[in-house]
Amino acid sequence: MSEELKESIGELLLAENIDGEITEIIPLTGGASAETYKFKVKQDWFVLRKGSGNTSPLAILKKDEAFIQNEVFNQGAPVAEIVAVSNGNSKLTDAYIMKLVEGESIARKVLRDEKFSQARKVLAYECGQALAKIHSVSLDSLTKVPRNDPYESLENLYLTYQQFKQSLPVFEYTFRWLKKQKFQEIEPTLVHGDFRLGNLIVNEEGLAAVIDWELVNIGNPIQDIGWMCVNSWRFGITEKIVGGFGDLEDLLQGYSSVSNLIIDQQEVKKWQVFGSLRWGVICLIQTYSHLNGPTNSVERAAIGRRVSETEIDMINLMFLGGK
Amino acid sequence: MIFDRPTAYELLDAVSIFLEGKIKNELPKHLGFNLQIAINVINIVKREIKSGKEIDETSSKLISDLLEDEDTMKSLAESIKNKTLDLEDKNLQSALLEITKMKLSVDNPKYSTYKELIK
Numbered sequence: 340m341s342e343e344l345k346e347s348i349g350e351l352l353l354a355e356n357i358d359g360e361i362t363e364i365i366p367l368t369g370g371a372s373a374e375t376y377k378f379k380v381k382q383d384w385f386v387l388r389k390g391s392g393n394t395s396p397l398a399i400l401k402k403d404e405a406f407i408q409n410e411v412f413n414q415g416a417p418v419a420e421i422v423a424v425s426n427g428n429s430k431l432t433d434a435y436i437m438k439l440v441e442g443e444s445i446a447r448k449v450l451r452d453e454k455f456s457q458a459r460k461v462l463a464y465e466c467g468q469a470l471a472k473i474h475s476v477s478l479d480s481l482t483k484v485p486r487n488d489p490y491e492s493l494e495n496l497y498l499t500y501q502q503f504k505q506s507l508p509v510f511e512y513t514f515r516w517l518k519k520q521k522f523q524e525i526e527p528t529l530v531h532g533d534f535r536l537g538n539l540i541v542n543e544e545g546l547a548a549v550i551d552w553e554l555v556n557i558g559n560p561i562q563d564i565g566w567m568c569v570n571s572w573r574f575g576i577t578e579k580i581v582g583g584f585g586d587l588e589d590l591l592q593g594y595s596s597v598s599n600l601i602i603d604q605q606e607v608k609k610w611q612v613f614g615s616l617r618w619g620v621i622c623l624i625q626t627y628s629h630l631n632g633p634t635n636s637v638e639r640a641a642i643g644r645r646v647s648e649t650e651i652d653m654i655n656l657m658f659l660g661g662k
Numbered sequence: 663m664i665f666d667r668p669t670a671y672e673l674l675d676a677v678s679i680f681l682e683g684k685i686k687n688e689l690p691k692h693l694g695f696n697l698q699i700a701i702n703v704i705n706i707v708k709r710e711i712k713s714g715k716e717i718d719e720t721s722s723k724l725i726s727d728l729l730e731d732e733d734t735m736k737s738l739a740e741s742i743k744n745k746t747l748d749l750e751d752k753n754l755q756s757a758l759l760e761i762t763k764m765k766l767s768v769d770n771p772k773y774s775t776y777k778e779l780i781k
Contacts, residue, residue: 506739509758515742516749570775577774637700644706647765651775654762658755661775 347430348378348387355423373401373553377439384439385422389431398553401425403483405435407529407555410480416472417465417548440548446536446574450583458545463585465546466539466567467593473549474528474560474598481529486557489522493613496620503623509650513616516657523606528560535572536582561602564590565610570652571618580662612656619649671711678704709768717764724757735761 345361352358357380364378367386374389390401405424412418419437427433449455449462478484487495497514500507531538532554540548566572568580568587576583581590591602622642629639655661668676681701686694722733729741738757741747747754759779766776 506734506736508735508738508742509762511739511742512749512754512758515745519749573774575774577778637696637703641699641703641706644703644769647762647769648773648775650762651766651773651779654755654759655775655779659759659779 343430344376345378348436351423351425351429351431351434351436352380352385357422373551386419386437386439387431387434388437389434399484399555401433401435401553402427404552404555405437407476407481407484408437408552410476411473411529411549414472414476416469417546419548419550440540440550442540442542442547444537444540444550446572446583449536449539449541450574450576454543455541458541458543459584461545462541463581463587463589464593464596466534466581466585467590467595468597469546469549470531470534470560470563470567470590471594471597471600473531473534473563474600476529478527478529478557481557484529484555484557486527488527489559489562489613490518492556492558492562493517496617500620500623503627505623507619507646507650509653510616510619513612513653513657517609517613517616520609522559522609523561523603525559525561525600527557530556530558530560530562532556532563532566534563534567535569536574536584537572559610560600561606561610562613564594564602564607565612566614566617568607568611569614569618570655571615571648608656612653615649615652615656619646619653622646622649671708674704674708674711678708706769709771713768717768721761721764724760728753728757 341364345364348361348364359380362379364376367375367377374387374391376387376389378385378387388401388404402424405421408418409421412420419440421435421437423436425431425434443449443452443455450459493514500510500514531549531552533551534549538549538551539546540550567582567590570577573579573583579585580587587604587607591604594600594602622645625639626643626646629636629643652661678701681697681704686697686701689697721735725735725738726733728747729737732738732741742754763776763779766773770776
């Protein structure tokens with residue numbers, strides 16, 4: 340497997356005039372519907388991201404991911420530089436190669452290691468800046484990206500939830516609650532769709548790169564901010580609303596240093612409820628890919644019992660005044 | 663019960679202590695991570711064996727108080743969906759809270775929001 344993979348990567352790199360032997364290749368964990376490897380050519384490290392065939396209904400193709408990442412790079416947001424994209428003829432099928440950005444992506448390390456203590460102080464502000472840059476990408480060339488208003492997103496989420504025929508009263512309640520909300524109308528923007536620790540590479544100075552673009556969509560930009568504030572992404576440090584490390588005020592300040600959009604904290608809260616519900620539906624998708632799929636996965640089986648975590652968060656936000 | 667001891671709970675307990683104490687530290691990092699998930703799963707099943715039946719009964723009671731002749735999660739979900747129940751109904755809200763807390767007591771009693779709410 341590894342030799343064949345090296346050969347395919349070599350071919351793809353050669354087409355971009357990068358020549359040299361691949362001396363090391365290491366698998367990384369990388370999102371639900373991707374295989375990710377880092378590898379070394381001469382002195383340089385690169386990352387390969389490849390469709391795994393186990394595609395989430397919410398995910399876009401890898402080559403489209405690369406295209407968007409490139410657009411975001413041009414907008415000045417912290418993101419890895421794309422080196423090569425598979426044209427489909429390659430054995431890699433749907434895949435791309437980017438430069439490796441050094442740093443840490445494991446949430447618990449970013450939140451707890453002493454060496455990131457300085458980074459944690461500026462991270463919320465820098466996340467706000469990065470999001471505002473992502474949200475400023477021109478939509479003209481993004482014809483393949485799914486586009487939904489809040490109510491359409493909600494409807495799509497409901498249809499996905501319904502497929503699994505699992506009776507979840509709290510989900511039903513939350514769908515109704517969200518449908519009743521009046522979402523602030525904002526000109527649709529590019530939305531990362533999974534902006535949280537785990538998908539951010541952090542170094543000792545702060546945010547180095549935003550990774551894992553498979554859930555990208557076009558919609559309400561506050562979706563990304565609400566998602567970043569979902570309790571599941573605070574990894575136990577509940578009092579720090581932004582990712583377990585920061586305050587919402589800092590994130591919004593960073594945002595408004597780049598964008599003119601004024602963001603109301605009550606809107607963020609609605610999108611937080613939406614985010615918990617969306618994470619709950621994603622848990623269901625992963626659970627049922629284990630239950631109905633060909634391969635056994637303890638991890639995917641276990642995630643089915645994390646649905647109740649999202650339910651308690653929805654309840655806490657909707658009628659217990661939680662943050 | 664016709665089965666001899668150890669009970670189902672005691673058997674799982676033995677397995678989880680064995681995995682945690684003897685195996686976890688022998689494995690390379692990524693497998694250690696997966697083993698921890700497996701141990702967590704065993705612990706969920708242990709808690710469900712211990713309190714699942716009682717939770718089911720309490721939940722059915724909470725639901726039948728709201729819906730009169732129905733007592734399942736399915737009928738509660740449907741009554742919310744078809745708007746038989748009002749979102750502002752305090753009894754509905756408190757039933758959802760109690761049921762969800764009981765689910766968490768089995769699924770993950772260490773979860774932050776749950777720990778806050780049972781203080």
